[in-house]
Amino acid sequence: MSKTDWIEQELASLKEQGLFANIRTIEGPMGGWVSIEGRRVLNFCANNYLGLANHPHLREATKSAIDQMGIGPGAVRTIAGTTSLHVELEKRLADFKGVEAAITFQSGFTANLATIPALVGKADVIFSDELNHASIIDGSRLSGAKIVRYPHCDPGGLRKIIDQTEVTGRALIITDGVFSMDGDIAPLPEIYQVAEETGHLLMVDDAHGEGVLGRGGRGIVDHFHLHGKVDIEVGTLSKAFGVVGGMVAGSQVIVDWLRQRGRPFLFSSAMTAPDIAACLAAVDLLEAGTEQVDRLWQNAETFKLGMKKLGFDTGMTQTPIVPVMLGEAPLAQQFSRRLFEEGVFAMAIGYPTVPKGKARIRVMNTAAHTPDDLEHGLAAFEKVGKELEVIS
Ligand SMILES: Cc1ncc(COP(=O)(O)O)c(C=O)c1O
Structure with a gap:
């Protein structure tokens, strides 16, 4: 044996x-x-929604970024500093999404691993759609918070479960924006109502809505006209943007906090210069039409x-x-x-x-x-x- x-x-x-x-x-x-x-x-397999993965504008941007900025980040951003390209992309993403601030991560998966444990811990509760993505499940487990699953896309069911659950610390409601295996869209306005009534934080993972839903692909919050109402929008740069990376868009205070307490931000190196340049080129294209x-x-x-x-x-x-x-x-x-x-x-x-x-x-x-x-x-x-x- x-x-x-x-x-x-x-x-x-x-x-x-x-x-x-x-x-x-x-x-x-x-x-x-x-x-x-x-x-x-x-x-018929790729999440390359907008066909940007091999787009000439992204390819050119990548080549000139390598000439100007090289490739690797050298270390984590809090230790070796961050490049002007990273700062520019975060500013452009925040403007594109119509939020105060944005922060990038190495992937959508790590964005969830960074964000959830930074917001809730052992004394807290997460209310999670039963079909949420694996990275939300893993981020939730990592946080140590109590995880309570609510019926898929059911705001009434969510409300009922919240009413039956004792919350002594903080609570965070999390839903996928677009569910990746079924293609259905979370009823975010109704979920927002529940978050508003209960005073709980609301987070949406819009990996499959980014570049797809909303005006010119601005995502699910834009699709439902919920600007300023959803506390945390997680997104990916690996699908419609055609590159690789993750992001969180939201208020300045949440983004500032993630720069201090998002563990994959603090303990893992950032996206490379060519990745960032390609993402900037993708934002150019999305903004152009x-x-x-x-x-x-x-x-x-x-x-x-x-x-x-x-x-x-x-x-x-x-x-x-x-x-x-x-x-x-x-x-x-x-x-x-x-x-x-x-x-x-x-x-x-x-x-x-x-x-x-x-x-x-x-x-x-x-x-x-x-x-x-x-x-x-x-x-x-x-x-x-x-x-x-x-x-x-
Ligand atoms: C809802 C959701 N979140 C996060 C991810 C992970 O994104 P990435 O590939 O950028 O790590 C995915 C990818 O399938 C997803 O569907």
Whole structure:
């Protein structure tokens, strides 16, 4: 018996259940189409909502930033200082979002790990939507606060649970803005009402709404006209912005506090200069017009309509995220493999990312797709769906 036998058994069991994540190697830039195993395939997997991951403006900005600023940050910002690029990006993000201040992190995941434990601790309570993202769950656990889950997107249920819970310290309500596996949007105005009535802090993680919802992609707070009402907006620069990184937008006092107490800010090096320059270029594009955001939504509507006409169950989506509900994980994996043979890269998603029995193919629409691409994708879904008797 070796010390790692149990891992081998666990891995074998994942394979048996169809839950083993096979990671494809992409042999070129991220885009509407990608190269995998020497073949060009239609890419329905990436969160590259606005097609910025390989945009010429971002590429140029990155190259000139490297010439002027080099690459690595050298150490954490509180020790080795911060670059003028980082300061500029945080200012531009705050202006773009219409908030007092913003702070960047290495990723959206670390933004949650930084923010939640900085705001609540052992004496406090977190009210968390039951389908919140793993990084919210992990950040909440790290804080040591009592975690109380409320029914998904149910402000009435949230209110009831708050009324039944003793809060002696602080309380923080947290919801995803757009739920990444189902594509539904949190009812933020109603959740805000509950936060307002109870006096609890309100935090939204808008990873999938940033660059997607609101005027020109300004996010969920803008979408619902809730400016100044949501205490903390967490976001990512790794999806619509096409780069990598995370951010928190909100009041000056909260951002000042995160610079002092956000542990991934204090104990992990910052984003690199090329990352920051690319994000600045993404903000330029978002501020210059709504062309990419409009194309994203047009594509999403076309695809969703096409899938509904074909008879697929696309769940409760309200956004460019389209879950194609298939039920059991092995069927979802088989469906994904067949789609790949038909030239479409669309991953199966199963437990633990989604509940058991709710496996699906998740299609991410982007502005990088053309109408012909969507036709191609729909034709592949039709062919495989009929073959596997998911549709008739
Ligand atoms: C709601 C939510 N928060 C945070 C993240 C993590 O973002 P990042 O990839 O920038 O770490 C994701 C990514 O899937 C997400 O969906």
